Amino acid sequence: MRLARHELRQGRTALLVWAAAISFLMAVCVLLYPEMEGDMGELGDMFSSMGSFSEAFGMDQVNFGTLEGFYAVECGNILGLGGAFYAALCAVTMLEKEERGHTAEFLLAHPISRRRILLEKLAASLAQVALLNGAVLAVSLAALAGIGNEVPWKGILLVHLAYFLLQAELVGVCFGISAFLRRGGMGIGLGIAAVLYFLQIIANLSQEAGFLKYITPFGYADGTKIVADGRLDLGLVALGMLYGLLGALAADWEYGRKDIQG
Amino acid sequence: MGKEIGKENQEILREVGYLPSEAVFYQGTRVRDVLRLSAGLRKMDCREEAERLCQRLGLDGAKKVEELSFGNRKKVGIVCALQHSPRLLILDEPTSGLDPLMQREFFQILKERNERGTTIFLSSHILSEIQRNCTRAAIVRQGRMIACDRVEALAQASAKRVTVYGDINISKLRGVRDLQQEGDGFRFLYAGDINALLRALAGHPVTDVSIAEPDLEEIFMHYYLEGGAGE
Numbered sequence: 001m002r003l004a005r006h007e008l009r010q011g012r013t014a015l016l017v018w019a020a021a022i023s024f025l026m027a028v029c030v031l032l033y034p035e036m037e038g039d040m041g042e043l044g045d046m047f048s049s050m051g052s053f054s055e056a057f058g059m060d061q062v063n064f065g066t067l068e069g070f071y072a073v074e075c076g077n078i079l080g081l082g083g084a085f086y087a088a089l090c091a092v093t094m095l096e097k098e099e100r101g102h103t104a105e106f107l108l109a110h111p112i113s114r115r116r117i118l119l120e121k122l123a124a125s126l127a128q129v130a131l132l133n134g135a136v137l138a139v140s141l142a143a144l145a146g147i148g149n150e151v152p153w154k155g156i157l158l159v160h161l162a163y164f165l166l167q168a169e170l171v172g173v174c175f176g177i178s179a180f181l182r183r184g185g186m187g188i189g190l191g192i193a194a195v196l197y198f199l200q201i202i203a204n205l206s207q208e209a210g211f212l213k214y215i216t217p218f219g220y221a222d223g224t225k226i227v228a229d230g231r232l233d234l235g236l237v238a239l240g241m242l243y244g245l246l247g248a249l250a251a252d253w254e255y256g257r258k259d260i261q262g
Numbered sequence: 263m264g265k266e267i268g269k270e271n272q273e274i275l276r277e278v279g280y281l282p283s284e285a286v287f288y289q290g291t292r293v294r295d296v297l298r299l300s301a302g303l304r305k306m307d308c309r310e311e312a313e314r315l316c317q318r319l320g321l322d323g324a325k326k327v328e329e330l331s332f333g334n335r336k337k338v339g340i341v342c343a344l345q346h347s348p349r350l351l352i353l354d355e356p357t358s359g360l361d362p363l364m365q366r367e368f369f370q371i372l373k374e375r376n377e378r379g380t381t382i383f384l385s386s387h388i389l390s391e392i393q394r395n396c397t398r399a400a401i402v403r404q405g406r407m408i409a410c411d412r413v414e415a416l417a418q419a420s421a422k423r424v425t426v427y428g429d430i431n432i433s434k435l436r437g438v439r440d441l442q443q444e445g446d447g448f449r450f451l452y453a454g455d456i457n458a459l460l461r462a463l464a465g466h467p468v469t470d471v472s473i474a475e476p477d478l479e480e481i482f483m484h485y486y487l488e489g490g491a492g493e
Contacts, residue, residue, distance in 0.1 A: 013290075101289065102286040105286070109275065110304060111271075112272070112303050
């Protein structure tokens with residue numbers, strides 16, 4: 001796994017920055033909760049009764065006044081979007097950067113098969129996403145312990161698991177796209193993450209657009225819905241993992257036959 | 263090597279050291295990290311040999327690759343190609359960016375490797391270095407090899423460089439190229455029958471004559487401009 005270790009080394013600054021930024025924002029939100037808790041009685045009702053706005057962000061499904069509800073909404077906005085951006089960026093640049101940076105000639109001069117390159121780079125992407133989520137979870141749990149409230153473990157862990165799965169799906173899909181690119185992956189990665197996020201908002205707003213939840217991973221990684229139901233929608237999760245797997249298989253198909261430019 | 267390209271690519275690459283004409287490495291990495299990565303991708307520990315080569319080439323392992331000059335980046339590529347002691351070396355313009363002293367050291371290393379049994383393919387536009395350091399040379403034009411032989415044989419197979427002084431007329435001589443007037447004489451490349459040349463000169467009062475093997479540069483031009491012996 002020499003190449004995977006190299007990728008982890010190469011990506012460590014980005015990982016540290018993203019993990020620090022997301023963890024910091026998560027911790028700030030959690031630490032603000034006790035101060036807001038007292039005012040939450042009326043505020044919670046207000047947040048859950050703002051019509052379309054509440055529906056768009058799932059605030060009609062949970063009580064924003066509880067720690068679990070508050071966390072689900074905040075987590076959705078910070079870890080959901082931030083984690084999706086990071087995962088997409090990480091994976092969509094993983095293969096194309098070798099051509100963009102003209103390092104493909106160096107890499108392919110070594111006795112390592114293209115499939116092995118793919119597997120190690122995919123493993124590095126997933127490991128980075130796992131490390132990011134581990135760090136964010138650790139900081140969030142520390143912040144939750146710091147405020148002294150009883151931690152709603154099940155809901156919080158399910159929410160974190162859902163966002164990890166979302167990011168894993170994005171890694172697979174963006175990795176597949178990366179194999180088709182020669183440069184310009186970053187914009188595409190950010191665009192995909194943003195579009196998928198907004199697709200879920202649209203799906204929440206309109207029943208007619210409800211089918212979008214079968215397209216976007218935010219359909220199953222919806223913190224408010226997970227907290228309200230107390231479980232993940234395993235059907236949607238399986239569909240999402242299938243998309244991720246198809247992305248990885250597309251990468252294998254394209255990268256194996258591609259005329260890679262040094 | 264007795265291996266088939268395509269089916270046994272990994273086995274072949276294990277025995278090959280390759281230096282591209284433009285050596286580019288991962289931004290943010292140090293020289294020693296690049297060397298370790300290269301060795302690691304070959305599942306080998308080449309630290310000792312890498313250290314020895316870095317010392318001979320004056321390469322600082324602690325430097326980041328983006329801080330390196332073109333020549334020093336080339337040295338990193340050279341160490342990557344050599345550190346695992348491959349049986350076959352393919353070097354594309356290896357000396358570009360290297361100063362003359364470093365070029366001498368580099369060719370000394372290649373000579374040592376060659377004596378230990380390494381086959382070396384070297385492509386270069388500096389034909390004098392091919393002439394000085396290679397045993398065989400091939401000339402490639404438009405992707406096709408138009409000549410391949412020992413360097414001396416190539417020189418013999420092509421034109422002679424003739425310098426002649428005196429009151430002479432070579433207008434009827436066939437095979438004259440690159441004709442230049444020099445004082446009361448001429449300098450030209452001659453690819454025709456040598457006896458015809460001697461007869462032509464014998465009919466005139468010649469004060470001085472020199473017939474020499476052309477250098478590789480002239481051989482190269484001969485094959486490029488004339489299409490070579492076979493065309």
